[in-house]
Amino acid sequence: MNLAAxxxxxxxxxxxxxxxxTADMARAFRSVRRxxxxxxxxVTERFGDTVAFPVPGAPxxxxxxxxxxxxxxxxxxxxxxxQTVQYAALARVTGPGLLACAEPNWIEHRRLAAxxxxxxxxxxxxxxxxxxxxxxxxxxxxxxxxxxVVDVSPLMHRIGLxxxxxxLFCSDLTASTERLxxxxxxxxxxxxxxxxxxxxxxxxxxxxxxxxxxxxxxELDAVATDIIAARRRxxxxxxxxxHGDDLLGLLIDSELTDVEIRDELITMVIAGHETVAAALSxxxxxxxxxxxxxxxxxxxxxxxxxxxSMLTPREQLPITRAAIDEALxxxxxxxxxxxxxxxxxxxxxxxxxxxxxxIISPWLLHRRGESWPEPTQFRPERFIQGVPTSGYIPFGQxxxxxxxxxxxxxxxxxxxxxxxxxxxLDTPPGWTRPDPETLVAVHPRGGMPLRLTPxxxxx
Numbered sequence: 001m002n003l004a005a006x007x008x009x010x011x012x013x014x015x016x017x018x019x020x021x022t023a024d025m026a027r028a029f030r031s032v033r034r035x036x037x038x039x040x041x042x043v044t045e046r047f048g049d050t051v052a053f054p055v056p057g058a059p060x061x062x063x064x065x066x067x068x069x070x071x072x073x074x075x076x077x078x079x080x081x082x083q084t085v086q087y088a089a090l091a092r093v094t095g096p097g098l099l100a101c102a103e104p105n106w107i108e109h110r111r112l113a114a115x116x117x118x119x120x121x122x123x124x125x126x127x128x129x130x131x132x133x134x135x136x137x138x139x140x141x142x143x144x145x146x147x148x149v150v151d152v153s154p155l156m157h158r159i160g161l162x163x164x165x166x167x168l169f170c171s172d173l174t175a176s177t178e179r180l181x182x183x184x185x186x187x188x189x190x191x192x193x194x195x196x197x198x199x200x201x202x203x204x205x206x207x208x209x210x211x212x213x214x215x216x217x218x219e220l221d222a223v224a225t226d227i228i229a230a231r232r233r234x235x236x237x238x239x240x241x242x243h244g245d246d247l248l249g250l251l252i253d254s255e256l257t258d259v260e261i262r263d264e265l266i267t268m269v270i271a272g273h274e275t276v277a278a279a280l281s282x283x284x285x286x287x288x289x290x291x292x293x294x295x296x297x298x299x300x301x302x303x304x305x306x307x308x309s310m311l312t313p314r315e316q317l318p319i320t321r322a323a324i325d326e327a328l329x330x331x332x333x334x335x336x337x338x339x340x341x342x343x344x345x346x347x348x349x350x351x352x353x354x355x356x357x358x359i360i361s362p363w364l365l366h367r368r369g370e371s372w373p374e375p376t377q378f379r380p381e382r383f384i385q386g387v388p389t390s391g392y393i394p395f396g397q398x399x400x401x402x403x404x405x406x407x408x409x410x411x412x413x414x415x416x417x418x419x420x421x422x423x424x425l426d427t428p429p430g431w432t433r434p435d436p437e438t439l440v441a442v443h444p445r446g447g448m449p450l451r452l453t454p455x456x457x458x459x
Contacts, residue, residue: 015059017350019043019052036438037335040361049368050350058340058355064364066371066391068347072339072358074398080339082400084357087338090440092213093187093220095259097267098403109264110403112254116168116247117403119311122410125167125246126310129411132162133418149428151447156280156415160273163411168247168268171227183219184270186212220269224262228252268404270440275333276408278441279394280415281448282331283324285433286378287416288425288450293323293380298420298455308417310410314386317413322383324412328394330378332362333441337396362393363442426451 020028020043032039043051044064051062063069072080082102091100098109115121136159161180165171231252235243243249247268251261287294297320301308304316314321337360344353352358367375371391372382395402402408419425428451434444 015052015061015350015352017050017052017059017061018047019054019062020047022054025054035435037361037363037436037442040364041367044364050348055357058353058357060357060359061350061352062359062361062364063347064361064368065348066365066368069360069365069393070390070397071347072360073337073393073396073400076345077398077400079342079345080358081342082338083340084338086336093217094267094270095263097263099267099271106400109256109260112250112256113247113264113403115245116250117407119406121245122310122406126410126414128166129163129310129414130307130418132166133159133415136162137418137422147451147453149449150452151449152284152452153277153281153444153448156277156284157273159415160277160280160411161269163276163415164269164272167407167411168272169227169231169265170244170246170248171230179219179223180269183216183223184274186216187220187270220266221262224265224269225258227265228258228261272404272407274439275441276411278333278443279328279331279408280412281444282442283327283412283416284419284425284450285427285444285448286327286330287323287420288427289431290378291424291426293319293378294420294425297323297416301417301420307421308413310407310414312413318384319380320413320416322380324409324416325383325387325392326378326380329366329372329382329392330376331436331442332366332394334394334396335363335436335438335442336361337393360393365391365393420455422455423452424455426453 025032028039040062043062049063049065050068051064053060053062063072082100084102087100087102091097094100096103098106098113101109136155161184227248231243231248235241241253243252248261248265251264256264287297300317300319304312308317308320339358339360341352341354341356341358344351345356346352347358366372368391369375395405395408428449434446434448436442437445
């Protein structure tokens with residue numbers, strides 16, 4: 001390719017779609033990196049549901065029409081892969097696990113992992129998730145009795161990590177909790193930093209980011225190696241090829257290498273607790289702001305006569321299930337999904353060439369006024385009749401739908417059930433909502449301080 005051709009390839013492709021100019025992007029550069037959600041909201045308000053960004057080479061488009069989103073993620077999913085900067089950055093930490101893998105072998109890995117998320121398995125692990133919640137919440141009893149303000153965000157991280165360990169690896173991760181929380185928090189920071197890099201550096205370059213990332217990976221690798229080795233030692237002599245029916249056992253008994261098992265384990269540790277912890281923090285905030293909904297949920301949960309399970313039917317807990325769904329609408333953990341087209345395709349009335357980067361934001365889609373009346377308001381009644389099949393994607397859509405969706409929803413149900421049975425949530429004096437922080441998941445910036453008091457004090 002001669003110089004002229006190379007320069008031409010670096011010119012933004014014109015696909016006839018409105019969007020910000022190069023000058024607009026330059027002016028907004030710092031704000032985009034600091035607060036991408038506000039930037040994406042502003043460009044959709046200005047340009048509509050399909051927005052083109054002026055990037056070198058193949059086009060980059062933001063899609064916010066539910067039909068177009070469904071086409072990319074579901075009906076034409078075979079033509080839209082994960083060969084994007086977002087997933088390449090994630091893979092720098094997790095390896096090519098289920099979430100980040102852009103290759104066809106993700107199907108085989110998903111098949112191997114699927115039994116760990118089967119309905120029968122969820123029925124079996126519900127008590128383990130409840131124990132994880134009770135263990136962490138018990139530490140708050142003295143504080144709660146004094147009616148003090150508690151940052152529930154780190155509590156939800158601990159519960160999420162403990163639940164993942166107990167349910168997916170049959171392992172009490174208590175001894176490794178601090179190491180895992182510190183390492184996964186650092187990993188999330190680097191994933192975001194790498195994903196937003198304008199000029200990615202070579203992985204071997206001794207930059208500060210690369211050196212710190214290697215340190216985080218070494219810590220994650222060490223914990224994963226210990227967990228895998230410990231499980232291998234537990235196999236009974238009579239059944240040397242059976243290491244358990246949880247996720248770790250299924251992976252060990254497959255033909256995956258230890259490196260591949262490590263990738264899936266780290267993927268589940270980071271994705272499994274980061275997303276649920278974020279979702280729970282925002283849900284508790286909304287319940288503290290809307291105590292009338294909280295009281296209805298507490299009464300509904302109490303009427304069951306027994307602790308809630310991960311699979312308690314929707315018809316038995318209509319308000320509780322609807323409140324969780326509505327919280328996930330307002331604060332979906334995954335704020336951005338990206339795909340790259342493998343071949344040319346027409347989306348709506350736009351012809352997109354091969355290599356097009358499609359950006360989809362559940363945050364935007366869930367707040368689209370045409371789909372959701374009063375989109376920024378917390379209104380659980382939207383979901384009383386069930387979950388819509390279009391325009392609502394807190395766990396993605398199509399064949400790459402999050403394998404842990406039912407586990408995450410069940411975990412949220414059990415944790416909220418445990419918390420509301422013992423405590424009441426209120427906002428503290430001078431309450432101001434935390435700003436959303438876009439890491440791997442959307443977290444409350446600076447934590448989520450709420451007032452916890454024993455529920456019986458308000459009976």
